Amino acid sequence: MQVFKAFIKTAFKSFPSIMLYFIIFTSLALLMAYAYTDTTSSSFKSVELQIGIVDKDHSAASAALSEYLDSMHELISLENQKEVLLDRLFYRDVEYILVIPEGFEDNLLSGKDTNLFETVQIPGIYSSAFVDQQINSYLKTVKLYLSGGYSLEDALSHSTDTFLDTANNVQIVNFNEDTQHSASLVGIFSFYQFIPYVLASMILCGLTPILTTFWQKDLAKRISCSSTSLISRNLQLALGSVTYAFFNWGLFILTSRIFYGAEVFSEKGLLCILNSLMLLPLSVALSLIISSFSPSWNATNMINNILSLGMSFICGVFIPQSQLGENVLAVAKFLPFYWYIKNNDLISGSSDELFTYTAYWQNIGVQLLFIGALFAIALVASKMRLARQEA
Amino acid sequence: MSTPVIKIENLVKRYSDLVAIDHFNLEIKDGEIFGLLGPNGSGKTTTINCILSLLSFDKGTIEVFGKKMHPDSYDLKRQIGIVMQNVAVFDTLTVYENIDYFCGLYIKDKNLRKQYVEEAIAFVELDQFRKFYPKKLSGGLLRRLNIACGIAHKPKLIILDEPTVAVDPQSRNKILEGIVELNRQGATIIYTSHYMEEVEQICTRIAIMDSGKNIACGTADELKQMIKKSEKITIEISSISDEHMKNLLSLPHVYDVDYSNGQLNVSCSGGRHNLIHVLEYLQQQDLSFGRVYSELPTLNDVFLEVTGKELRD
Known part of the structure; x- marks a missing residue:
């Protein structure tokens, strides 16, 4: 050896x-x-954004949408002036601005799909897309209730309840137990x-x-x-x-x-x-x-x-x-x-x-x-x- | 008649178009110190590598202790000690560990190996350096370590390939004395060198190699007798006429006279008292001269006469 x-x-x-x-x-x-x-990850906390809102419609539907968003994010009511809106975004006082146009409720009731609302966003921020998706989901649900014969009041109320339930009951489920x-x-x-x-x-x-x-x-x-x-x-x-x-x-x-x-x-x-x-x-x-x-x-x-x-x-x-x-x-x-x-x-x-x-x-x-x-x-x-x- | 230790017949080794060994024949007898003398590139190391089966060859046969040598002839390898031209030791092992390592490649018995390693260390006088790493040794000590690694297992045949290259005179003498001692202890030695003085000093028989050929073989005296020149007389003289040179050439046994740089060179072939004859002539002619040298032929003269070039070319 x-x-x-x-x-x-x-x-x-x-x-x-x-x-x-x-x-x-x-x-x-x-x-x-x-x-x-x-x-x-063992816990979940949803992202809370500061959302600026300009409600030009002042309808029940716009109020319900505001209430729904307020339950998840911090809502700040803004004046409808372009310069003010842009300043607030520029200084990051808000991260997303939702403009609810006049006739929003009517358009919703008539089943219109596009241009129901307007948004002003900071480019390249993924959370904006997240809010877009929340609003679209909410409105789709309202329309679903309306098409099912519910009154506007009931449709708005059920939709808000449904989404608030979902948001409050998030459980982390891992499909791979291993x-x-x-x-x-x-x-x-x-x-x-x-x-x-x-x-x-x-x-x-x-x-x-x-x-x-x-x-x-x-x-x-x-x-x-x-x-x-x-x-x-x-x-x-x-x-x-x-x-x-x-x-x-x-x-x-x-x-x-x-x-x-x-x-x-x-x-x-x-x-x-x-x-x-x-x-x-x-x-x-x-x-x-x-x-x-x-x-x-x-x-x-x-x-x-x-x-x-x-x-x-x-x-x-x-x-x-x-x-x-x-x-x-x-x-x-x-x-x-x-x-x-x-x-x-x-x-x-x-x-x-x-x-x-x-x-x-x-x-x-x-x-x-x-x-x-x-x-x-x-x-x-x-x-x-x-x-x-x-x- | 005893079996030769090494017998080489018609050995040919080619590297592409280059013929490194050209129909080389050799026979080395038991107990000899055999010198392979030749300039660098003459094929000495290639011959050794062929003997050891480190190189394959194109033609011929090699027998060691009467048996054909193959890469797996481990029984034959057991009886051979090799001291390579380049020092081949581990830098990471001490002097003792290196000798023990190489000895252990041949000797499995632990106690016997220990005894052999101690004897090898004593033989090359490296006792006080046994814990030194090779990098701490001088060139001469490193060569002695290389020798110890090659001879520790007490082989019957020891091949030393230029073991004194780049060694100081003191270490060189120790190495040469050691080789003679190994031979006295019974080992047959093959000694390759391009230093003719060394070969002449220790070898009992010499083969002169050039361009892969065995151009002359015999004892140093036999080789010298092969050539015309038996004595070279050199005389310092300020000037000499062509007529005197002609007269010197006509003296008995003188076959060449030449004058250059204030030195008169007279070459003689055979005969006795050549120097006296030359000096008598100079005195008779009233030619004054300085120092006088008389040299017997060297192996370099043999090489020069046989090949037409100096051994150290």
Whole structure:
């Protein structure tokens, strides 16, 4: 086991710098995970806007509409002067102005659909659309009652009651029961969301220089002259790489156990752990490919940053996949981190998809395909290295 | 007749259009210190790489201890120690750890390995540096570490590929003494170098290589006897006429006379007392002269005569 022992000794020499990586990035990951834990929605409060109203109709219908809006927003009665209206909007005294024109009630009774009211809005404010939608819904309901033979008074009264009931009885219903998680489980999901970058960085930065050393032309030639067989040497190198990768992975499992308790080993936690296990062969394969080109320490760091940081940004490690553009996601699908994050989202319930074991194993399968492909590339790169060294 | 340690027949190695080894033949006997002498690029290292199966070759056969050498001939490799031209050690391991590592590639028994490593450290006199990392060692000490890594497992055949390149004279002498000692302890040595003095100093037999060919082989004396020149006389003299030079050329055993930069060079082939004859002539002609040197032929002269170029070209 000489090769293995030398591998471990060499790995041990880079231990301080790797630990620095671990401490800095794990602290960041924990911090981010902590921040995410507080964002779970468990209550509802509707948005309350300041709405300016100009009632030119002074009818029962306009009064009912005002009453309805007043129940949800702060209503401010305004003079019908264009300059005043624009000033109030400009200084943000109001965020939305509703102008109820003369004949509003008549138009409503006659079943007119368009131009029932006018609005003045601040451009680009989404809450304006929200008020538009509330007014339209209300008026549609009134018209529905009217068409059903109700008197205007009854139609207005029923509509107001219906909407006030709805607004006061909002309940948050999550259709995916699996997404109701404890704080520590939410922390676990967030923690495992961030580890691809750190774990890949640690493995790439630690393993690549070791493999580069063993494959350095003169040393490789010298070792080839020995009576230890090629198979034995390669097996020992493989064992060293696996041990190194598992050691790094173990550090993360241990950290998550320390910070999130036994829940790490709950069903969801174990699914996250198993998913993160895919990062090991993936990083080892990448390391094998990089080291085949015998890069310098600086080049190794540069390649590591491009790969791990680039993949992390594109695939949703730092920014949730739901907030990434379609084009970015289309590219990300060709990268293994995408499927890791997709699976993590699936387990945590933050995915559009409902959690099923089939979907989970499919994502694991895709990651395994990537791993297989990367090992095949590593094999080709290794052959190229040998050919270069013999030339 | 005992089996040769190494037998190479008709070895040919090509790199595309370049013929690196050209129908090379060689036989090395047990107990020899065999020198492979040749300028840089003459094919010495390529030959060594072929012997060790580090390189495939296009034609010919190589036998080591009577068996054909293959990349997986691990029983043969067990008996070979190699000291590469470029120092091949781990920067991340100490002197002791490096020697232990390379020794461990051959010796599985822990206790025996420990003993061998200690002996190797003592042999190359690196005891006080055992905990040093290679980057802290001077060039000479690094070369000695390289040698220790190659010989720690006590091989029967030791191949040293230019082990004294870029080494100070003190370390060079230690290395050469060490090689002779290893041979005394029973190891057959193959020593490649482009330093003819070293090869002449320690090797019992020498093969001179050029352009991948074995152009001459034998002991240093045998090689020198192969050439015409047996003595070169150099005399500092302010001027000499063509007539005197003609007269000198007619002296017995003198075959070349040449004058340049105030030095008269007289080349003799065979014969004895050539120097006395030349000096007698100069005195008789009342020609005053300064310092006088007489040199026996070197391997460089052999190389020069056989190839038409200097060994150090």
